[in-house]
Amino acid sequence: MFADLGHAALWISLGAAVYALAAAIYGGVTKNDRWVDSARHAVVVIFFLLVGTAVILVAALLNNDFSIDYVYQVTSRATPVALIIAARCGGQAGSLLLWNVMLAAFMALAVTSKRNEKELMPWFIVVGTMTQIFFLFITAGPEDPFARLPVVPPDGTGLSPLLRHPLMIIHPPMLYLGYTGFVVPYAFAMAAMMAGRLDDAWIRITRRWTLAAWLFLSLGLVLGGRWAYDVLGWGGYWAWDPVENAAFMPWLAGTAFLHSVMIQEKRGMFKVWNVILVLLTYLLIVYGTLIVRTGLLSSVHAFAQSDIQWHFFWFTTIMVLFSAFWVTYRYKALQSHNYLNSLLSREAAFLLNNFVIIALLLVIFLFTNWTLLSEFFTGQQYGIGEMTYELATAPLFGVLLLLMGIAPLTAWYRTSAKRLGRLMIWPAVVATLFIVVLAVAFGVVSWGALLGMWIVAFSLTTTVLEYVRGARARMKRGENVAIATGKLFQRNQRRYGGYLIHLGVLVMAFGIIGTEFFQQETQINLRVGERATLSNYEIEFQGATFGRDNDVTIARATVDVYRNGEFLLTLQPHTDIYDSGEGMTIPDAYSTLVEDFYLILVNWEGISADSATIRMYLNPLINWVWLGGLVFMAGTFIAAWPDPLDEKIVLAAQRRVSLVGGD
Numbered sequence: 001m002f003a004d005l006g007h008a009a010l011w012i013s014l015g016a017a018v019y020a021l022a023a024a025i026y027g028g029v030t031k032n033d034r035w036v037d038s039a040r041h042a043v044v045v046i047f048f049l050l051v052g053t054a055v056i057l058v059a060a061l062l063n064n065d066f067s068i069d070y071v072y073q074v075t076s077r078a079t080p081v082a083l084i085i086a087a088r089c090g091g092q093a094g095s096l097l098l099w100n101v102m103l104a105a106f107m108a109l110a111v112t113s114k115r116n117e118k119e120l121m122p123w124f125i126v127v128g129t130m131t132q133i134f135f136l137f138i139t140a141g142p143e144d145p146f147a148r149l150p151v152v153p154p155d156g157t158g159l160s161p162l163l164r165h166p167l168m169i170i171h172p173p174m175l176y177l178g179y180t181g182f183v184v185p186y187a188f189a190m191a192a193m194m195a196g197r198l199d200d201a202w203i204r205i206t207r208r209w210t211l212a213a214w215l216f217l218s219l220g221l222v223l224g225g226r227w228a229y230d231v232l233g234w235g236g237y238w239a240w241d242p243v244e245n246a247a248f249m250p251w252l253a254g255t256a257f258l259h260s261v262m263i264q265e266k267r268g269m270f271k272v273w274n275v276i277l278v279l280l281t282y283l284l285i286v287y288g289t290l291i292v293r294t295g296l297l298s299s300v301h302a303f304a305q306s307d308i309q310w311h312f313f314w315f316t317t318i319m320v321l322f323s324a325f326w327v328t329y330r331y332k333a334l335q336s337h338n339y340l341n342s343l344l345s346r347e348a349a350f351l352l353n354n355f356v357i358i359a360l361l362l363v364i365f366l367f368t369n370w371t372l373l374s375e376f377f378t379g380q381q382y383g384i385g386e387m388t389y390e391l392a393t394a395p396l397f398g399v400l401l402l403l404m405g406i407a408p409l410t411a412w413y414r415t416s417a418k419r420l421g422r423l424m425i426w427p428a429v430v431a432t433l434f435i436v437v438l439a440v441a442f443g444v445v446s447w448g449a450l451l452g453m454w455i456v457a458f459s460l461t462t463t464v465l466e467y468v469r470g471a472r473a474r475m476k477r478g479e480n481v482a483i484a485t486g487k488l489f490q491r492n493q494r495r496y497g498g499y500l501i502h503l504g505v506l507v508m509a510f511g512i513i514g515t516e517f518f519q520q521e522t523q524i525n526l527r528v529g530e531r532a533t534l535s536n537y538e539i540e541f542q543g544a545t546f547g548r549d550n551d552v553t554i555a556r557a558t559v560d561v562y563r564n565g566e567f568l569l570t571l572q573p574h575t576d577i578y579d580s581g582e583g584m585t586i587p588d589a590y591s592t593l594v595e596d597f598y599l600i601l602v603n604w605e606g607i608s609a610d611s612a613t614i615r616m617y618l619n620p621l622i623n624w625v626w627l628g629g630l631v632f633m634a635g636t637f638i639a640a641w642p643d644p645l646d647e648k649i650v651l652a653a654q655r656r657v658s659l660v661g662g663d
Contacts, residue, residue: 028122178217233585246288342414405459497639504632514621
């Protein structure tokens, strides 16, 4: 029953998407609003159909309907009900269904929004449903979540241990929301090209959509890093894995786009840049989905190899050609009549930001695909290690962090070198004092670490001073510090929310530099009562216990931790072996803002009740990465929050366009 209902809902959704595409094309060409409205209604119907399809799949999972192959693959009778939530996207087919639901949700919200430009709507539906049709075709066809098994097994294989962590309930959906959310600004950009509306209308419409998608993708990246730190048991959170890069590259392109559109709004410049950046973001999402979905590149995060590689290849090719055609066709009309007046200006800083991010993207894209390229040209696969990534990208990230400190000090059009130098004095002094303290008081001698910390301190001081200047200006009106600071966010959410995002990034960079340069590790086999030392920490192994919990056997080590000779606490890292044969290493850690002391029980084999192999990590400043992530998210929420004044401006612009159209 579940399979039949699911099949029907998927194919009806695909039919509705094809109808929406055809109706929107006809309505756009003939200027017939009735057909466009019909296409809009079809988009909304698709959303409700896909929500129903997702509910059917969850019902099949909850009812252990092992006649459905997907249910058999991701659940078992021993799977707790809470993990069924994670199982909905625990495999290829289910995650693609979730992808479709989220894309349909964004499309439905977009076509029913009052902020939309009537002239762009048919072409927005055309472009958006092109993507929806492709993913629905994949989900209804080769990756059908309701495909039946010829023989119904008595039980399923169960959810992968790596997906049983609580963060996996929200980490994949955040990534999917980011991916699908970016389809909206892409579709509006292409709609503007197709309709010949090359003003700022599509920028105004998509700003909040872009911020929302960027926020979700940011959350997905941070949560993914935390999941890796908590579950994968290697003491880190980012390994330049192909799937990590597949999410990071569109995030970088989206970041460049969010900055670049400010120049178009302020000076009418960078129109070509902005269109290309939003197209690049979309195409990187499609390519990243290709990597994750087809197993094209080996990754701990990727799904198994699939036969849908060529489907994705041809779809990506079609969208590249489609996008390139419209950008080329409108290229002359996109040219700006305003030019860069000075290299010492905010426009120049933003342009440099674009160039640096594009350089980063090229490096990461090349390295990510190095195994494919090397195999194509030499017949042998060669990978790129973490160290190579870090050496190649660190200077570029350093320039971006420095730009965060310099750009706010520049003015539009031009800035005098004297004024810029004067504004940079205090941040430079604070940054220099900071690294002197690090070198003298804490013994930091690494030039790379000191340079990185100088840049972070410089840009952080600049950003804080921007708040101080703004608050002081308001305090002259008699407001106290708290009210003045609050009014800054209230009156200019976009600017000061953006500065808060920068603060979050800088705090994260502080933690990343600390961890990358000063992490320590060691591994040792201990018998009961034996001790081992790492830095000022010492551990004493107290023994191992073994137990069962549902379908898992747990080996748990008990380790007493001492710091500077004094007992601190007891940690219990453990190794879980599931009945399916899969295992998972769960670390345990003592965490402070200064550092994490992180323990891993290395393996199951060779461990007895009186002996264990323990790996120890000391991760300085690691928790500043997560703290910076929270600040970053708060700033994004503030920047994206609806501004009543902005709403009035958009609606007034739409009324003017409507009046002109009516004449």
